[in-house]
Amino acid sequence: MEILDKFGLDIQQKKGKNPGYYIGARDFELPELKLLVDAVQSSKFITEKKSKELITKLEKLSCRTDAAMLSKYVFIVNRPKTENETVYYNVDYIHTAIYENKEIKFHYAEWTVKKELKLKKGGAFYVVSPWALTWDDENYYLVAYDAAAGIIKHYRVDKMQNTEILETDRKGEESFKNFDLAAFAKKTFGMYGGVDAEVTLECRNELAGVVIDRFGHDVWLLPQGEDYFKTRVLVSVSPQFFGWVTGIGSGMRITGPESVKADYAQYLKNIIANYEVEDMVACRET
Known part of the structure; x- marks a missing residue:
């Protein structure tokens, strides 16, 4: 017991009916x-x-x-799980590449209607500079700099295959000098890239919790009468952002800027058009 105690273990003695040490x-x-x-x-x-x-x-x-x-x-x-066992090697390669300041290359796959993974870009390798790993909506993403496109991109780690560390040094240091991963995740919906914009939303008061949960406790909320409040948030404007607004329903409305309002209106028109076409076909069949 003394030896175990010297090694830092908290050894307790129990007396009574079932004495012993634990x-x-x-x-x-x-x-x-x-x-x-x-x-x-x-x-x-x-x-x-x-x-x-x-x-x-x-x-x-x-x-x-x-x-x-x-x-x-x-x-x-019965829980939804990836079947890609190479995910852990991908994570290891990415961490090593970040530590050694090296670029990586990999194949990137997408699901087909046959439930098979198909390589994108005709099987060509993606070459990027890895800078961070982040967790979003139960998925793991690589945040990297694409030198060819000159922008920051993100990739699902479980869809990366044949990952290799290259001898070339990473690029994009300037883009990541003041990079805030938390702010990046907050403004991005579903890790779907888009154009950054400060968007003003008018919401019913009962949606305050929804807005705080999504954008953080420091989000700006300005009361508008008794039933509504206004907020201005930095978001990456994308179909995923529009889908989030739509899912919340009529209690939330985009009030600015005008360009985002117009894009959202067109997004809704495109969705409605799909159902209008179906209704027209149904009428013809009857």
Whole structure:
């Protein structure tokens, strides 16, 4: 016991009906391990096989009783999970490339209607400078600089294949000198790129929580009468942003700038047009 104590273990003695020794303080409390287990099992980015492996390792950080409780807490089957086992190698390559200041190349894939992954750009390699990894909507993204296009882009890590670290140094340092990953994630919807703009929204008061959850507690909210408030937020204007506004419903309205209002109106017209065509076809058939 003295040797274990010298190694920093918190050895406690229990007296009474079931006397013995046990480890008192542990690096992780049960609620903390539950939090980590939940993050692993709910992540689409981690395969079912790897999820089970990671959770088993987390269970070993607790005592037998707590480990049994964690096992009962796990529900992995039937959750949407990636099947790409190379994801972990991609993450390792990306971290190494960032540390060594090197570019990477990879194939990038997309799903087809046959539920098969097809390489984009005709199978040509993407060459980019990796600068960060970020988590968004249960997916893992690489944030990188595309020197050929001269802009920052992001890629789903689970859709990257045949990743390699190149000998060439990274580019785009100026673009990332004052880069704020949190601000980038806040203004981007679904990691879908677009033109940045300060957009003014008029919302019903009951949507204050929705706006705060999306843009943070420091978001500007200005009351407009008894039922509405106005907010101005920096967003990357994209179909995903318009989809977010549409999903909230009539309680939110874009009031500026005029160019964004016009783009949103056209977005809605295009959607409505799809259903108008269907109605016309249905009328002809009847």
